[in-house]
Amino acid sequence: MNVKPDFSKHRNHAETAPAFLSVWGMKAYYGESYIVQDISFNVHEGEILALLGRNGAGKTTTLRAIARMDTPQVNHGEIWLDHQPLHNMKSHEASAAGIGLVPEDRCIIPGLTVEENLQLAQIAPPIGWSLDRLYELFPRLKERRRQEGVTLSGGEQQMLAVARALARDIKVLLLDEPYEGLAPVIVDEIEKTLRIIKEQGITTILVEQNAVRALELADRCIILDTGGIAFDGTASEVLENESLRAEYLAI
Numbered sequence: 001m002n003v004k005p006d007f008s009k010h011r012n013h014a015e016t017a018p019a020f021l022s023v024w025g026m027k028a029y030y031g032e033s034y035i036v037q038d039i040s041f042n043v044h045e046g047e048i049l050a051l052l053g054r055n056g057a058g059k060t061t062t063l064r065a066i067a068r069m070d071t072p073q074v075n076h077g078e079i080w081l082d083h084q085p086l087h088n089m090k091s092h093e094a095s096a097a098g099i100g101l102v103p104e105d106r107c108i109i110p111g112l113t114v115e116e117n118l119q120l121a122q123i124a125p126p127i128g129w130s131l132d133r134l135y136e137l138f139p140r141l142k143e144r145r146r147q148e149g150v151t152l153s154g155g156e157q158q159m160l161a162v163a164r165a166l167a168r169d170i171k172v173l174l175l176d177e178p179y180e181g182l183a184p185v186i187v188d189e190i191e192k193t194l195r196i197i198k199e200q201g202i203t204t205i206l207v208e209q210n211a212v213r214a215l216e217l218a219d220r221c222i223i224l225d226t227g228g229i230a231f232d233g234t235a236s237e238v239l240e241n242e243s244l245r246a247e248y249l250a251i
């Protein structure tokens with residue numbers, strides 16, 4: 001008999017803990033396609049949450065919904081950030097409220113230097129870290145500040161994308177596959193930076209295909225499976241649970 005493991009006992013965190021970022025009953029669609037299917041979860045202030053799951057599980061869609069991008073359409077549920085109702089906001093308002101989305105394609109602006117990319121992020125309030133503070137965190141960006149952003153290496157572009165998010169006054173960093181296509185030594189460097197960002201009190205949601213690396217960094221983990229939450233618990237619970245990893249993460 002093939003008995004499917006039951007991880008549902010882990011699903012109750014969203015109902016019990018006080019939240020900094022809270023997603024409740026969120027349903028997200030691309031046109032007629034029902035992608036994120038009534039999910040609820042909490043993120044606590046200062047923690048790193050790994051949002052994991054197979055290809056197509058709905059991770060990027062969830063990040064985009066929280067950031068209030070034009071797509072997907074969220075037609076049910078609530079999203080609260082530090083007592084502010086994100087579900088009533090457009091993306092620029094969510095950004096002003098403290099959401100910093102770093103998309104998978106990094107979106108470095110062509111024709112602008114590293115420094116101009118950072119300055120552009122600070123053209124309107126709320127302004128976050130100063131250029132000096134950003135360059136202290138990312139010395140490589142300081143070395144290359146006069147270089148056109150799109151000519152940086154993949155790792156450097158990822159650093160620039162994260163720095164650009166921090167250049168605004170954010171409360172939550174949403175990172176979509178920051179390790180994608182990067183050599184392990186560069187992943188080490190970015191991971192180190194994310195630990196420093198955490199020490200500065202910023203809350204992070206990390207979507208990553210490299211589940212082991214993400215779990216080593218994260219405090220908590222949510223696993224999505226076909227648009228629903230299959231697991232909500234600590235990162236170490238996932239690392240220690242072989243059947244859970246095999247079932248949803250293929251690791």
Ligand SMILES: Nc1ncnc2c1ncn2[C@@H]1O[C@H](COP(=O)(O)OP(=O)(O)OP(=O)(O)O)[C@@H](O)[C@H]1O
Binds near residue numbers: 054057058209
């Ligand atoms: N713009 C879109 N229009 C229609 N369907 C979309 C769109 N973007 C994503 N989808 C669909 O939504 C589902 C979830 O996609 P999503 O990108 O959120 O998954 P994911 O978990 O981030 O996957 P991956 O790890 O492969 O990036 C997929 O079936 C995908 O084909």
